[in-house]
Amino acid sequence: MTVKIIFIAMLGLCSTSLLAQGNKVQQPDVKTDTAKKAASPLSTIITKNTESKIGLISIHKTGDKYYFEIPDSILKRQLLVTNWLVKVPGGSPKYGGEIMSQRTISFEKGFNNKLALRVEYSYTRSDSSHAISKAVVNSSINPIATLYDIKARGQSGKSSLIDATDFLTKENSFTMIGEEVKSRLGLGAPAADRSWLKSVAAYPINVELRMVRTYAASGAPMKGGPGRPDVPATEAARLGGAVTLEVSTSILLMPEKPMMGRHFDMRVGYFADNAGYIPISDDQQQIDNKSFIVRYRMEPKAEDMEKYKRGILVEPKEPIVYYIDPATPKQWRKYLIAGINDWAVAFEAAGFKNAIVGKEWPETL
Numbered sequence: 001m002t003v004k005i006i007f008i009a010m011l012g013l014c015s016t017s018l019l020a021q022g023n024k025v026q027q028p029d030v031k032t033d034t035a036k037k038a039a040s041p042l043s044t045i046i047t048k049n050t051e052s053k054i055g056l057i058s059i060h061k062t063g064d065k066y067y068f069e070i071p072d073s074i075l076k077r078q079l080l081v082t083n084w085l086v087k088v089p090g091g092s093p094k095y096g097g098e099i100m101s102q103r104t105i106s107f108e109k110g111f112n113n114k115l116a117l118r119v120e121y122s123y124t125r126s127d128s129s130h131a132i133s134k135a136v137v138n139s140s141i142n143p144i145a146t147l148y149d150i151k152a153r154g155q156s157g158k159s160s161l162i163d164a165t166d167f168l169t170k171e172n173s174f175t176m177i178g179e180e181v182k183s184r185l186g187l188g189a190p191a192a193d194r195s196w197l198k199s200v201a202a203y204p205i206n207v208e209l210r211m212v213r214t215y216a217a218s219g220a221p222m223k224g225g226p227g228r229p230d231v232p233a234t235e236a237a238r239l240g241g242a243v244t245l246e247v248s249t250s251i252l253l254m255p256e257k258p259m260m261g262r263h264f265d266m267r268v269g270y271f272a273d274n275a276g277y278i279p280i281s282d283d284q285q286q287i288d289n290k291s292f293i294v295r296y297r298m299e300p301k302a303e304d305m306e307k308y309k310r311g312i313l314v315e316p317k318e319p320i321v322y323y324i325d326p327a328t329p330k331q332w333r334k335y336l337i338a339g340i341n342d343w344a345v346a347f348e349a350a351g352f353k354n355a356i357v358g359k360e361w362p363e364t365l
Contacts, residue, residue: 040151040152041152042152042153042154042155042161044152045060045062045067045151045152045161046060046062046152046161047062049062049063050062053200053201053202054202055201055202055203055204055206055207056071056074056202056203056204056205056206056207056251056253057069057070057071057074057202057207057251058159058202059164059200059202059207060161064165065163065165066163066164066165066167066168066169066197066200067151067161067162067163067164068161068162068164068167069154069159069160069161070107070115070159070160070161070162071154071158071159072158072159072160073158074107074253075106075107075108075109076106076107076108077106077253077254077256078104078105078106078120078253078254079104079105079106079107079251079252079253079254080102080103080104080250080251080252080254081102081103081104081105081174081175081249081250081251082099082101082102082249082250082252083099083100083101083102083175083176083177083178083247083248083249084097084098084099084100084247084248084249084250085097085098085099085100085181085245085246085247086210086245086246086247086248087245087246088185088245089185089234089235089236089237089243089244089245090234090235090236091232091234091235091236092184092185092234093184093185093231094180094181094184094185096246097325100177100178100180100181100247101178103119103174104119104120104121104254105117105118105119105120105145105174106118106120106142110144110147113149113150114147114148114149114150115147115148115149115150115160115162116144116146116147116148117144117145117146117147117148118142118143118144118145119142119143119145120142121142121275122140122275122277123140123277123278124136124139124140124277124278124279124280125277125278125279125280126279126280126281127281130280130281130282131282132280132281132282133280136280145173145174148162148163149162149163150162151163168197168200168209168211169195169196169197170192171190171195171213174249175209175211175247175249177213177215177245177247182215184231185215185217185234185237185243186217186218186220186233186237186243187215187216187217187243188215188216188217188218189215189216190213190214190215190216191214191215191216191242194212194214194242194244195211195212195213195214196211196212197209197210197211198210198211198212198246205252205253206250206251206252206253207250207251208248208249208250209248209249209250209251210246210247210248210249211246211247211248211249212244212245212246213244213245213246213247214242214243214244214245215242215243215244215245216241216242217233217234217236217237217241217242217243218233218237218241219233219237219238219239219241220233221233255297259297259299261292262292262293262295263290263291263292263293264290264291264292264293268293270293270294270295271293271294272291272292272293272294273291273292273293273294274291275291276289276290276291277289277290277291278290296320297318298316298320298347298350298352298355299316299317299318300314300315300316300317300351300352301314301315301316301317302317308351311351313348313351313352313353314351314352314353315352315353315354315355316352316354316355319354319355319356319357320355320356320357321356321357321358321359322340322356322357322358322359323358323359323360323361324336324337324358324359324360324361325361326360326361326363333360336358337358337359337360338358339358340356340357340358341356341357341358343356344356344357
């Protein structure tokens with residue numbers, strides 16, 4: 001009797017499993033679904049009234065809408081997003097020209113005819129020759145910050161157009177004012193009616209954006225840090241209850257082949273990158289944080305490599321050029337340039353001539 005009961009129970013389980021498989025929800029065919037939602041024709045977006053800036057990421061303005069044209073050639077390539085203060089109110093503890101934040105992003109084709117924007121960072125790293133690298137890769141997926149609908153494909157079918165209106169005209173995590181700046185200036189909520197996109201420019205390897213941003217601001221002094229006095233509010237905040245800033249965002253295409261990183265060592269006088277990482281390997285017995293030194297990519301030209309190896313001075317592939325801020329009083333500029341050029345001797349000791357030069361910024365720009 002017991003055997004029959006067990007047999008019937010097993011038969012019931014099998015029947016339930018078969019029934020579940022028979023009633024299994026049919027997953028959508030990704031290709032079919034994508035085809036149904038194919039991007040709109042380019043002519044509906046790029047019209048005779050469209051204003052376009054052509055470059056790394058071409059920017060198109062039709063009416064009050066802005067579009068980014070992302071070439072397929074830069075998909076999954078790293079892009080460095082840097083935010084700067086351009087203009088600040090009088091009495092500000094932060095100054096025009098100061099960097100606020102940097103972040104590395106990339107675009108890639110996403111699900112259902114969308115373009116995904118990922119934020120890239122390195123917390124752990126492992127050489128692909130190590131077996132444990134598979135676990136490191138599976139534990140290091142970069143977050144998808146935004147999914148954009150592909151509104152159209154480019155003329156040659158090798159680029160995608162996405163609606164970038166909100167990215168350019170509204171505050172977002174990529175172009176927002178840095179937390180330190182907000183804190184030091186006592187900034188509150190953004191005032192959308194007093195903020196706008198001032199200019200855009202596109203170049204072969206970078207895109208430059210400039211925005212005017214207005215924020216509510218209290219006229220009360222800001223609390224200083226531990227052991228520090230309170231910071232008085234700016235006159236703009238005290239008189240108008242608001243602070244207006246000009247900020248810029250630069251999007252730069254990083255080299256396809258990164259330069260060789262060099263680890264920071266306390267015994268060597270280099271500045272270190274604050275964003276460290278943890279190396280992981282098969283034979284590792286303990287975990288140590290590592291960081292890279294901050295340095296220029298000084299490399300000889302391909303045709304001069306043999307001379308460089310023989311100790312002959314050669315010119316670098318890309319020299320270092322420092323431009324003097326045009327706001328610098330003219331009587332001091334030559335001395336600043338001379339101070340920059342004095343560093344040439346140090347680079348000659350490293351095998352390079354004409355490696356660093358100081359110049360005045362062209363007054364016509």
